Amino acid sequence: MDIDPIRRNKKPRLLLESERERLDEFIDSIHYSARYSDDAFEYRHVQLPKNMLKKIPQDYFDSAKGTLKLLWEEEWRALGITQSLGWEHYEVHEPEPHILLFKRPLNYQPPMAQ
Template identity: 95%
Template sequence: MDIDPARRNKKPRLLLETEREKLDEFIDSIHYSARYNDDQFEYRHVQLPKNMLKKIPTDYFDSSKGTLKLLWEEEWRALGITQSLGWEHYEVHEPEPHILLFKSVICKLLPWMYH
């Protein structure tokens, strides 16, 4: 489940202050799922208000899919998504493009670290 670099901007595209201001009204309506995990990653999904997508700059979108690109941390934080460090945007739920999927590596302590 590696990130396809072709699905994100070559480097983070930061929002202009005027672009950021247009998103402020939506920040309190962003919904964060409970966390769930497998053996390697912890996951969660973040649901943006549908109307928020209309205010996000077009170069954040993948025109071939009609969804947001995979966002760099600086980009999703600029949109108003707040999470602890270590989360990576790895997919957009295409049937519902306002739902962004995130993952974070599970840090497991090795047995020798307990002593």
């Protein structure tokens, strides 16, 4: 289940300060699911407030699908999503485009600091 590079920006597109400020009002309303897992990964979904989607810059969206692109870590953190290290945005729940799906390897250990 690799990430399709066509479904994300070629490199992280960081938010401008003015764009970030428009999202601040929604940060406390982001909902994080409990974690669930299979044999290889743990998963969780993050539910953004629906009105937040209207404030996110258009180049974060996949115009063909009408959903957010798969976001780089720098992008989803800039939106105000806060999670521990190792999570990767791997899918958008198309029927409900405000729900972002994340995964990371089971027993993930962050790289040791040098």
